[in-house]
Amino acid sequence: MKILFASSEATPLIKTGGLADVAGSLPTALNHIGQDCRLILPGYPDVLEKAENLTKLATLEIAGEKSPVHLLKGSSGPHKVPLYVVDAPHRFKRPGNPYLSPEGVNWPDNAERFSLFCHAVAELATNRIEHDWVPDVVHANDWQTGLIAPLLSMEKKRPATLFTIHNLAYQGLYDQATFQRLGLPDHLWSYHHLEFHGQLSFIKGGIALSDRVNTVSPSYATEIKTAEFGYGLEGLLNHRKDHFTGVLNGIDYHAWDPLTDKHIYTPFSVERFSEKRKNKLALQREYGLPEDEHIQLLGYIGRLVDQKGVDLILQILPGIMDAGVQMVMLGSGNKDLEHALEKISNRYHSRVGVYIGYDESLSHRIEAGCDCFLMPSRFEPCGLNQMYSLRYGTVPIVRRTGGLADTVVDVNPSTLANGSATGFVFENADASSLWGAVEHAINFYRRSSTDWEILARTGMQQDFSWEASAQHYLELYQTAMDEPGL
Structure with missing residues (x-):
């Protein structure tokens, strides 16, 4: 199965939280069980510096972007996960972390930055760049990738889509003027699509318009369907309950093994x-x-x-x-x-x-x-x-x-x-x-x-390795392909 894994961060290239650990580990686990999973990331300075063998694949035409946007190809990490990088220096080549300035303030153009990223993913996913690889499924993660499914939903021929909620508290909310500035089709400004109480909601787009939706543990999947944890999206999640599930994250047992960990002082194990x-x-x-x-x-x-x-x-x-x-x-x-x-x-x-x-x-x-x-x-x-x-x-x-x-x-x-x-x-x-x-x-x-x-x-002695979780994701991908949710 050909899987395009879209994320705003991934170890070992760029990390602010747990999303990066998942994006750094799940593609590797999927490839280890015989799949063809490739990662796509924004071209932050750290990504461009740490990725290996980057070469230019294509120049992308992104609506509203006047500066060049290039798609690069290379690999990531010790397992050489195939990698695509959206190289747009005017949006991503900055100090600070992926979302915040060095002063700890949200970049004022975050909506434009991640809209550009989503458009680039859609270009690759629909093969408008004449590449020799087209995904069967696009796996998007968190609000920064929330526009991918809405963009792909308008295509006659498209890959299946899965959207994973890693933390519903971060939603990518912007005003209607931002929606208009992004040049998104008018029909997406709707209660059924991107409009959320008069605002543009990136994460709602991913939830409403992906074939399948999941979150990162069974208990959290239950919790966010309630008013206490749903941040106003509990109604939509209940509406999509037949296409929504919880899959427990795994951890990378190669990076986190006390017997081989190079970061610690003395190796040890259950036996030692x-x-x-x-x-x-x-x-x-x-x-x-x-x-x-x-x-x-x-x-x-x-x-x-x-x-x-x-x-x-x-x-x-x-x-x-x-x-x-x-x-x-x-x-x-x-x-x-x-x-x-x-x-x-x-x-x-x-x-x-x-x-x-x-x-x-x-x-x-x-x-x-x-x-x-x-x-x-x-x-x-x-x-x-x-x-x-x-x-x-x-x-x-x-x-x-x-x-x-x-x-x-x-x-x-x-x-x-x-x-x-x-x-x-x-x-x-x-x-x-x-x-x-x-x-x-x-x-x-x-x-x-x-x-x-x-x-x-x-x-x-507990087993929380990625292998079991990867198998669950594989089943979700297959279901999204066999039974589109839209």
Whole structure:
């Protein structure tokens, strides 16, 4: 099957979040099971620098764009995933990240930037460039690719389309003047297509006009069909329920393997679990904390935003400190949260280590060195860090929501008895509930090192590799081809 995978980011070329991990891993997994999956990305500076063997394939004529737009071809990453790059320097050659300026503000022409990208994908998908490869299906991801299905829906002959929602909170909303400025056909300004309460909604276009729609965990698929999590799109998602499903993300077990990970201090495995403590001591040293393998060490990696429950962590940090536990954190985001964490780190410098920013190598060392990993998310479409944590014997403490609910089995008498427990799960998004789970983890850790090792090693033996997820996606692609949803 020929699959064109459209994304606004993908590891190892460009990353701001979990979408990049998926876009970097799923095409590889699909190719490993005999498919022909190719990735297409915007031509950011990092992509142009890190992609291999880029050559010009075509010059594209994109309506409304006066500057040249070129389509390049090359490959990405150690697995040499075939890659197309939409090279439009006037839209993508900028400092900052794919969506924000260096000052942390949305680029004012983001609508134009990703509209251009969607038009370029449609050009390739319908073979208007006379290329020798035409996809059977286009797999679009998140709002930045939301116009691809609407554009393809107007073609007499087109590939099947799948649209994946990685986070419904980010929708690509713009005013009607932007819709008109993008030169989109008038009929798409409709309640059934792109219009959403008087605004242009990129993500609604992907949901409304793709043959199939999915999101990244079964629980999140259920949650976003409700008013609490649906952001006003729950009605459309329920309308499309027969064409909408949840497929749990996998993780790249080649990049995340404690036995072969080049980023960590000492390799370890289920059979060599005792070596994990050396990673803990080294991580304590790296963060300037007292080195003591017996002090329980908690970790957090992620965006510093309310969605992730970082404010809840801040509320219970004094209690964690009073309990004699250490905490290390890695992330960036809300400036108030950044400042609050730096302040508490200065106050409890022997207990809390904070790194503001992102460091991929350090994220591996945190996963390898910590005893527990905190993910108190208010909502979490899938989440990857809890799966990385399980892989590295770092017991997750999570809220029962989205993919966290689908991947972590709570420690309780029955799950301990049947050997299925892998972490600590709490219900409500408040500091009291989070503290209850953390306190449970602290007491369990101190009660028996043997029981703790059994719990951690059980997590390490879970299988969240991409192979099973890739097979589910293959079935979705086939269904989209056999039974178009429009």
